[in-house]
Amino acid sequence: MLTDIAFWGIGLVAVLGGAAVFYVDSMARATYALALSFVAVGMQVLFLQQNYVGVVTILMMVMEMAIMAVYMVMFMGMNPALMPMSMVHSNKTAIAVALTTFLALATGVLMVDWPTRRGSPPPDVTMALGESLMGPKMLVMAVISPVMVATIVAGVVLAAHRTRYDRFGDDLKQRPADDPQPGGVGR
Amino acid sequence: MDDPTSMTDSPITTVAPGWAIVALGILGALAVTAAVLDGALAARARGGPGGKMGGPVRPFGEAARLMRQRRRTTVEADRLLWRIGGAGLLVTAALMVTVVPLGEWTIFDLDVGVMWFNAMDVMVWALVWLTGWGANSAHSLVGGYRFLAHGLGYELPLMFALVAPAIAAETLNVGAVAAAQEGLWFAVWMPVAFLVYLLGVAAFSVWGPFAPAIGTDVSGGARAELSGVDRLVFEAGRYALLAAGAAFAVPMFLGGGAGPLLPGWAWVLVKTVALLAVLVWLRRRLPAFRPDKFMEVGWMLLLPAVLLQDLVVAVIAVWRS
Numbered sequence: 001m002l003t004d005i006a007f008w009g010i011g012l013v014a015v016l017g018g019a020a021v022f023y024v025d026s027m028a029r030a031t032y033a034l035a036l037s038f039v040a041v042g043m044q045v046l047f048l049q050q051n052y053v054g055v056v057t058i059l060m061m062v063m064e065m066a067i068m069a070v071y072m073v074m075f076m077g078m079n080p081a082l083m084p085m086s087m088v089h090s091n092k093t094a095i096a097v098a099l100t101t102f103l104a105l106a107t108g109v110l111m112v113d114w115p116t117r118r119g120s121p122p123p124d125v126t127m128a129l130g131e132s133l134m135g136p137k138m139l140v141m142a143v144i145s146p147v148m149v150a151t152i153v154a155g156v157v158l159a160a161h162r163t164r165y166d167r168f169g170d171d172l173k174q175r176p177a178d179d180p181q182p183g184g185v186g187r
Numbered sequence: 188m189d190d191p192t193s194m195t196d197s198p199i200t201t202v203a204p205g206w207a208i209v210a211l212g213i214l215g216a217l218a219v220t221a222a223v224l225d226g227a228l229a230a231r232a233r234g235g236p237g238g239k240m241g242g243p244v245r246p247f248g249e250a251a252r253l254m255r256q257r258r259r260t261t262v263e264a265d266r267l268l269w270r271i272g273g274a275g276l277l278v279t280a281a282l283m284v285t286v287v288p289l290g291e292w293t294i295f296d297l298d299v300g301v302m303w304f305n306a307m308d309v310m311v312w313a314l315v316w317l318t319g320w321g322a323n324s325a326h327s328l329v330g331g332y333r334f335l336a337h338g339l340g341y342e343l344p345l346m347f348a349l350v351a352p353a354i355a356a357e358t359l360n361v362g363a364v365a366a367a368q369e370g371l372w373f374a375v376w377m378p379v380a381f382l383v384y385l386l387g388v389a390a391f392s393v394w395g396p397f398a399p400a401i402g403t404d405v406s407g408g409a410r411a412e413l414s415g416v417d418r419l420v421f422e423a424g425r426y427a428l429l430a431a432g433a434a435f436a437v438p439m440f441l442g443g444g445a446g447p448l449l450p451g452w453a454w455v456l457v458k459t460v461a462l463l464a465v466l467v468w469l470r471r472r473l474p475a476f477r478p479d480k481f482m483e484v485g486w487m488l489l490l491p492a493v494l495l496q497d498l499v500v501a502v503i504a505v506w507r508s
Contacts, residue, residue: 028320
């Protein structure tokens with residue numbers, strides 16, 4: 001009973017936190033409202049006995065929001081988001097899309113027959129989740145990961161306007177490198 | 188929906204939630220110990236007792252002064268975020284120690300306790316930045332950004348340092364990690380992970396070499412505008428984080444409650460206080476890491492070193508099994 005109340009209470013926090021993202025007038029508050037929402041979701045996952053997934057959700061999302069707050073303040077808005085600003089735009093379109101989606105999903109919820117539980121949960125649900133998500137596709141995942149990292153590195157290399165010739169000179173012999181922001185290990 | 192704190196077969200007894208008060212008391216005592224020691228070391232560094240309220244009694248004098256001080260207000264401060272940031276450090280430290288077993292007892296015997304600790308130390312990123320942001324003051328905000336710059340450098344090495352004991356013990360349960368060190372402490376055969384972990388503890392406590400975020404060169408940085416009780420709580424939070432980090436190192440690297448003569452809980456406290464003393468002492472022994480330069484140190488030196496450590500530990504773990 002108490003766990004049920006806690007579960008639904010945390011769910012309410014998650015939803016209200018998500019809504020607050022669009023209601024508040026500061027980038028910092030919006031970002032950390034989202035962080036709060038994610039922390040609540042992570043706690044709900046803890047209630048589903050997915051302890052690892054729940055704690056990792058909290059860890060990653062707080063870290064990500066801490067970094068995102070920096071970018072939000074830097075890049076959002078005409079002013080550098082240090083002043084109060086609205087978190088919404090294109091209101092009419094957004095309301096139309098939101099209402100349509102809600103009605104479609106709500107209709108779906110009411111129309112579909114809900115399935116009854118088959119079988120019972122395995123002793124280690126995290127293991128079972130991992131198996132069913134990744135099990136037969138582990139090779140694909142293992143191949144995709146380095147490709148994704150390579151893509152990120154290649155993207156950064158292509159986007160950076162400075163090349164190794166800017167850093168090390170035309171004959172690549174200049175040491176230490178000529179960097180606008182010197183690093184900490186004296187490369 | 189059952190109880191979320193599902194148990195693994197750990198050698199630890201979970202105590203009733205009411206004991207959390209005692210755990211808080213111990214954490215508070217450890218934090219005060221650290222502050223007293225720091226006061227004594229500060230007085231010694233200055234070469235004298237340091238006035239009526241200097242030396243070992245400095246923390247008590249400071250606390251009394253701050254509790255009577257009037258709160259400073261700033262224009263257009265984001266008070267909600269500011270207060271959350273300042274008070275959050277203490278809460279985070281308290282949440283950290285819930286998974287640390289005191290000998291054979293623990294409050295929260297989580298099967299992924301190591302991840303829990305890691306998630307809590309990441310909270311500090313948010314909290315210090317919020318403290319810096321909330322005051323609506325330039326120096327304060329600079330301090331907040333400095334901390335995040337350090338964070339990008341120290342967090343991944345810290346995470347991979349925590350991975351090493353978990354691999355060797357083949358579990359994320361803190362009690363089981365402590366129990367897996369029968370005979371040989373992890374600090375002995377994974378020294379790189381241990382040292383990087385200690386560096387991480389200093390970092391998430393905004394301590395010693397990682398203090399530029401609250402440095403005097405930016406008039407106190409993230410805590411520039413904190414005054415009165417707010418400042419007291421923020422400072423207490425830093426000492427508590429330092430204490431929680433030291434306490435967590437005991438089951439992870441220093442064999443938990445293992446030791447001769449004394450009972451397990453006493454050994455945990457002795458080891459925690461010893462490690463805490465080292466961390467406090469290091470404050471005046473290490474130069475500050477510049478926030479703009481530390482990231483490269485973290486990624487070019489610490490991260491490869493600790494990854495190599497993980498590899499060695501993994502090879503040994505596979506070879507032993």
